[in-house]
Each structure stands twice: as C-alpha cells, then as structure tokens.
Amino acid sequence: MTDAARRPAGELEAEVLAALWAARSPLTPPQVQQSLGGTLARTTVATILARLHGKGAVIRSRAGRAYVYTPAVEDEAALTARRMHTELEKGDDRSGVLARFVSRLTPDDEQVLRGLLARAEEPESRQ
C-alpha cells in the first residue's frame, strides 16, 4: 500500500492517466482502481478521474449506469499511423540529451536479457 495521501497530486494524476492509456478499452472507476494494483483508495481514484476530466485530459461517457473513461486524444481520426510516426520523430534527439528509459537491444542483448528475466522470475531455482 503506497501512502497515496502524501504523494503529490501530479504523480497520482500521471499514474491514473497511464493506466487509462495502458488499457485498450474505456474503464470504469473500479476498473481503474484495479488496474493500478489496488494501491489507491476508490474515492481517491474517483477524485483524480474527476480532476482529469475537468482538465480535459480524459473523456467521460456513459456505459449503462456507470461512467467510463478514456484518455483524450485530440482529433483521433487525424492520427493516422503515419502522422503518429512523424510526431514521435519530432521528439527524437540525435544529441542524446533526452535520457531514454531503454536503449536499443542487439540480438545478443535480447537473448541475455530474456535469460536474466527468466532467472529473476523463479528465484527458488537458484538455490
């Protein structure tokens, strides 16, 4: 259980928005709470969703008796795969000043990495 109350509001908003983006379909508030691993109280999630909606970061629609939420994407139809690609390319940095989360893997790297992850997932086998 993370101490949600003591974390900055911006961090919680970011986490909820990330959860909505990670889901491929609209989510109800309980589904959002679940997809966050249950670390936030239901009321906290509801408050954050309302705040995100107020800011226009998410879209709210009715599904039966409940509200469902999706991330707001400006003019979805215009975002063809090609355009998305160029959008990202504009954020590309040849100077390397943007610290990227992960760099490219060589085929060898990929093999080593899969081995490391497989071993990490079954810690008992090491003993």
Added chain:
Amino acid sequence: MTWAVWAPLLAPLLAVPSARRLADLLPPRAAALLLAATATLLAVLSAGALAMLTTAGLLRLPLIAGLARMSATDMRRSTPVILPIGALAALTLGVAAVALLRTAQRHRVDLLRAADTAERHGGAGDLTVLPDPGADAYALPGLPGRPGRVVVTAGMLRGLNAREREVLLAHERAHLKCRHHILIILTDLASCLDPALRGLRKPLAFHLERWADESAAQTVGDRRLTAQAIGRAALAASAAPALPRPAMALAASTGPVPRRVAALLAAEQPRTQRSSRLRTTRPAAAVAALLTGCVLSSGVCALDAATDLHATIEAAQGALPTREGHGHAHHPVPHGMYPPPQRGAT
C-alpha cells in the same frame, strides 16, 4: 614557455581510461559525477593549453608582437614554441569552438523540438503521453518557465503492468529531479573542446541510467520489480520500435540494458562475502590515485605554463622601448622591468 604546456593536452590519454575504470568501481551517482567532472576539468585545462600555445606561437610574428608592443625576437629566444605549432593550436582551437557552438545548438534544437511535441499532446501531472503504438520513453528536461516532463508512448504504457509503469515514472522523474541532462551537456561540450574526452560520454550515459534505476528501485521498494520493468520495456521497445534510429545508434556492441538489469538483480542477493567489498577497494584506490595525479599534474602544469608565458610576455614587452605608457594597463609589471613611460616623447 616551458614544456609543461603539453601536459594538459596529454593528460586525457591516461585520465580517460582511469576515470572509466574508477567509475565502474563506484556507485552510480558518484561514477556519473566523477565522469562529468573529469571531462569538464580536463577540457578547460586543454583549451587553456591550446590558448597558451596559440599566444606563444603568434607572438613570434613581428607584426603581432608589434601590436602587443613587445619584441618578437625576445619571444623567439625564450619560448620553445615554434610558429607552426602556434598556428596548429590556433586552428585546433577554432575547430573546437565551432564544434562547441554546433553541439550546443544541436542540444537546443533537440530540446525545443521535444518540448514542442510534448506540448501538443495531452497529459496530466508531469506525464505526457504520445499516441504512438511504438514503445519509447524519455525525460524531457525543464526549460526556463517550463517544468520537466516524463514523455511516454502509448505503446510503452501498454507493454507494462501497473507496478512496472510506476518504475518507469520513478526512473524518469529521477533523471528530471537530479538534472542529469546538465551532466550530459557538460560532457558533450567538453568532448568538443578535446575529442580525447569523447570516451567518457558512453560510460556517463550508462551510469546516469544506473543512477535513475537505483533511485526508482528505492521509490518502489523492489529491485527485482525494477529490473523486470527495465527488461520488459526494452523487449517491448525492440518488438515495436518507435522510430527508425540512425544506424550509428544501433551499433552499440555491449548493450547497456542487460548490464543494468543484471546490476539490479545482483545487488538483490544478500552479500555473500564481506570481503568482496575489500577486494574492490584497493584497485579503486589505486585507480583513483592515478586519476587524481593525472588531473592534478595537468592543472599544475597548466598553471606553471601560464605563469611562464606571462613572465615571457612581460620580459618581451620590457625589451622594447615603449612609445606609449598606457598600453600595458592589463599587464601590471613589477617595478623596473621596463623603462618608465615617456609621456612627452614624440
């Protein structure tokens, strides 16, 4: 001028490998700071040495010596710097200055372009999500009047679970909070001044990632989860590349990602031998001594060369009878070094 002026130019040959070696033995934060500081310090010293060689060489030309109101013959007698070396130093300095400006401009363009992209897409808190199916994530440093942001693609978010996303956000926030881009920019600019320092850039990038990894592991309180998040993100990125990277970016032979993951997993196990710490301390101390010696002697030599050049210039100025006394305001000269100004003389 003494031969000491060459020391700062040669120092990187020994200092770069020892800094890299020492960085590998240090914790990530200390390693990154060490690499950036070494790069910056050595770059300043070697640029200073080049400037001194340029000055000493050019002052052998009667025309330029005349402009500085000193005797070119005297300069020639007292410094071993020949004119071609001075000219070469001047050229190198010029090329370095151009490279410096171009690199600074490239950084600026990249930052502004990335900021522009982030601004046009939705987000909340400090997160911007790019609606791209490819997997990518980076920290966009804050600019004056604009706080830093974590930029992540939809594809990356979909490749991770909730806790792994927490790791990703914590990692990028660590980059932003500790202002890692400043160390990157400093080291990049340093290697423009002295290309021999270029070898510090890759290790710096690696240790900055390790620093952010450790910071994220502390935030989420789980090293194995952190390792897993990095590994899964890298695999997601290689399965769905966000953009075609230039061929050069692909050429990295030993990938940093497996090393980062291995470092997190290795430290998770209880320390089996207390002596392992001892075993790394001694080589670390030796390499640290070597590096310190290298940087220190480079600094001392630069200082020595500067003092010497200054004295030589003063002596050469003294060798010529000055026509105007107020030409030397910026070279305070000890009493009796040159004839007193003859104000009334024509």
